[in-house]
Amino acid sequence: MIERFSPPGTILSMQIDTIATPDLAWQAGALCAQTGADFFFPEPGSSVREAKRICGMCEMRSACLDYALANDERFGVWGGLSEKERLQLRRAAN
Template identity: 45%
Template sequence: MTDVSRLPGSAHHHWQWQLRAACRDLGPGRFYHPAGERGEDREERDAAAKRVCGGCPVRAACLDHALRTREPYGVWGGLTEEERRALARRRVTAGASTGR
């Protein structure tokens, strides 16, 4: 479940970036895998989602949102949930090694 305590709030300007998202009118099926999806089917769905993200003008904002809220599912900002978790771990490790 998304950590809603980290959501930026209801202020309109916090969500404005979503209006320019390349995925806005595509529906969630391309970005969230069905329960139990594995292997080639999942890889193909992820690749299709990442192609949409690749040309998105708000990809960085989307990824930032997913990382801040610890979005547990789907492709956000061009990264799968597993890729986002790995990125978050690397950031924590890098922060620890730099004293941040």
């Protein structure tokens, strides 16, 4: 509806130009994709030891952590770090 009051295609082209799609190709090779989310998104107070063990063996760990930091992922284990550890890392970088 907004587009009909704008020159044809301007709204759509603005969205395409400004919204960047993250590169998620690393996820196909990640070990977490083969195990299931339960380890990586545990109930509050549950251990993340198993998730960190799996992350420690994963070749995609650094790409995963980069993604989590760039996208401000606030839940779960990403790149071998818990929510609290990623928050500490972000604070240390600032």
